Amino acid sequence: MQQLSELGYSTIPARSFQEAFNIIKTEYGSLNDIYSKSRKILMILIDYNLFTTLGFDASLTIRSTCPRISKIPIVAVTDLFTEEIRNKCVDSGLNDCLIKPLKIEQLEKILTKWATED
Known part of the structure; x- marks a missing residue:
């Protein structure tokens, strides 16, 4: 979070997937209206080691819940990087x-790559 702040981004921390999902719903009022307002959440960073749902279910849930939410880039942060984990990410x-x-x-490279507004 400190590095994001140094790069000029604000953050909204969440301790679990459910908390993060609730924040997304709160920020946009309705999951269906997520892009009818100005884009507030540019990226979701998920700590791979702290997933509270099984495996990669958190990202699958975000992607399948609403097409508009699925456009928000999701990036895993991990210290366990292997080719198997990379494939699971994809x-x-x-x-x-x-x-x-x-x-x-x-971090700056990933933000530049994925968090550019449409």
């Missing part, structure tokens, strides 16, 4: 992975 609808320890240059 298969579950994650856009990318960041490797811990996270360097601000990596």
